[in-house]
Amino acid sequence: MMMTRLELDAPLRTLIDGRLDTIERVLLQAEVSRAERVSIVEEVENQIHELLSRRTSGEPTRADVLAVLASLDPPEAYAPEGYRERLVEQHRVENRRRLPQPSMLAVGSAAGGVLTLLLLALGFALNGFESEAGLLLMSPLILLGAGLVTAGGIVSILRIRRSEGWLFGLPAALFAALLFPLLGANCLLVIGLMLLDELGLYGVVLLSFAAANIYLTYHIWRGISFGYQRATPAADGAS
């Protein structure tokens, strides 16, 4: 294929320059001399342009540039081996000092769930929902609380899963995430039952609901905890 000089527009040029700058920064941190940094970066730039020319005869697109950049070695690979080994060791030492920590979002959401339940119970105990004023005051608070607790539970599950074991607290997160959705679903079902007025089945169906709740919670727990393991720092005596 005849290769022609590429005309790259500014955004594509920025993508390429970004990668080249990152390589140069890594080489600078690795204390590579300026002359060698320039040489290496220019070679990479030439390679990028050549690969783009082979990929398309016309103007390359953003997808072309991203594909070529993805085919390159990572910036750290251009650094001398001694520097890369120091980076790996540094990362290992940093991990040794780390200890798994509880997810404060999970703990906070679970605590928020308990507080909201208490608020709900207080509302019923004080007959707060019987008056219009009480209803107007309590309902938004409880709905807001329930929404925040559920959202907090879901987000903390995702964060704990992504932490590679450095955050823990899945049970608290699951409690927060499921508390109000399950409570709401159960309430709707009980209301439905009361409307049907099947007293004979009432007790049996309530037991079935309890079993369904447990079954659902158990399987969701299995799903979110699958593959999760709390990280253990390397044992070397360092705290």
Add this chain to the structure above:
Amino acid sequence: MQQWITQFRKGLVELCVMATLQKNEAYGYQIVEQLRNIGGLEVTESTVYPLLARLAREQHLRVRTVPSPTGPPRRYYRVTEAGERHLQEMIAHWRQIQGSVNQLLEGEGS
């Protein structure tokens, strides 16, 4: 096993790059592709480009800049006289090591 192969190749990259440039000059990516086309000598550009920069600094390679049809000017590398001597030393060592290892392996086999 993969780590051993990687380390083994790393030790030979300099010899292979210099051998590639012994007869003809070439630019960086061209050298990477030539080595990739030879089975068992696959090396990455992140290994070759720093090596080329070092060999140029040590004056084992001469660099000639040529306008490129596709982008920035290309750097063509060619072995210098000092580089040729360095290459011959490496080839002599390689042959010696190769002979010794073969002798060891044949000795174990018999």
